[in-house]
Amino acid sequence: MKTLSFYQYTQTLRGQKNEEGVFAEAVYQDLMFPKSATSFHELSDYIENYGPSELSLSLFDTLYERYTEWLKF
Numbered sequence: 298m299k300t301l302s303f304y305q306y307t308q309t310l311r312g313q314k315n316e317e318g319v320f321a322e323a324v325y326q327d328l329m330f331p332k333s334a335t336s337f338h339e340l341s342d343y344i345e346n347y348g349p350s351e352l353s354l355s356l357f358d359t360l361y362e363r364y365t366e367w368l369k370f
Contacts, residue, residue, distance in 0.1 A: 299368045303340055304332040306364040316356060323351035337361055 310321035324330050327349060334340050340361065344352045 299370075301368065302333050302335055303361065303364050304330060304334070306367055307360065309367075310360075316353075317360065319351055320353070320356055320360065323349050327352075 304324060307321040307324045310317045311325060312318060313321070329347060331339060331343055334343070341354065341357060344354055344357050
């Protein structure tokens, strides 16, 4: 099982021409994003309170679920 952060997962999505790619680019551009975080609550709190508008909470929920699956392989 991998021990990588959510930030590292999102960077695998950069460059995609869809909402996931936009999300990943926003994470990359956000200098305050918690790059080492793995906790759903820590990440969702940050996005809700400090994240730019491109960081949609509903998309985060989907991506976090995929992130947990990605960690298994």
